[in-house]
Amino acid sequence: MTSSPRLIKTHFPVQFLPKSFWEQKCRIIYVARNSKDNAVSYFHFDRMNMVEPEPGDWPSFLQRFQEGKMVFGSWYDHVKGWWEKKQANPKILYLMYEDLAEDMGRELDRVCSFLGLSLTEEERCKVIEGVGFDAMKKNSMTNYSTIKVMDFKISPFMRKGKVGDWKNHFTVSQNEQFDKEYQKKMTHTTLRFRTEI
Known part of the structure; x- marks a missing residue:
């Protein structure tokens, strides 16, 4: 993209971003989702x-997920790498998926404030409507329906988008084991997630 401002989307961990992102003082919006729904x-x-490796069954996938x-x-x-970087860098806005699902208007206001934008009420309503899960699920620009490496017979790319859907997949013992591991790995951070709203 040669126009300005440019928009770049990535799933990279913070340490993989090129130095130029920090040197150019790029604004970054990071969206994190709770570990279970993720x-x-x-x-x-x-x-x-x-294109991804075969995930195997749910129990083995969950084990690999916990092992990183x-x-x-x-x-x-x-999530901790981006959180730590954000603490020292005001050019990073750290959003939670759960907050977006709970109150898109409030989070849109945060994004606009961060970017120095003001929207008319009409623009605000249009954005909120356009970024809603159901609207994005129907939109070929966001639902990946035009990408041939996605097998929609197995699952849609945009499946449910619900906070707390993990309860339909985790067994009681998986949840208990996951919580123990989570506590160990998230002990030394101020970062907090909600697994339901």
């Missing part, structure tokens, strides 16, 4: 994405 979403994505043996590494390292 694991479920990632599992279904790997099932339908023919994923394409972009550990979820724990990813």
Whole structure:
């Protein structure tokens, strides 16, 4: 893209961003999702994405997820790395998926403030409507329906988007084991997630 401002989307961990991002003082909006819903979403994505390795069954996938043996590494390292970078860098806005699902208008106001934008009420309503999960699920620009490596017979790219869907996948023992591991890995951070709203 040669126009300005440019928009770049990435799933990279913070340490993989080129130095130029920090030197140019780029504004960065990072969106994090709670680990349990993220694991479920990632599992279904790997099932339908023919480029990713075969995810195997849910128990083995969940174990690999907790061990950080994923394409972009550990979820724990990813979210904590960006969180730590944000503490010293005012050019990073750290958003939570759960907050977006709970109150898109409030989070849109935060994004606009961060970017120095003001919207008319009409523009604001249009954005809120356009970024809603159901609208994005129907939009071929966001639902990946035109990408041939996605097998929609297995699962849609945009499946549910619900906070708390992990409860439909985790067994009681998986949840208990996951919580123990989560506590260990998230002990030394101020970062907090909600697994339901």
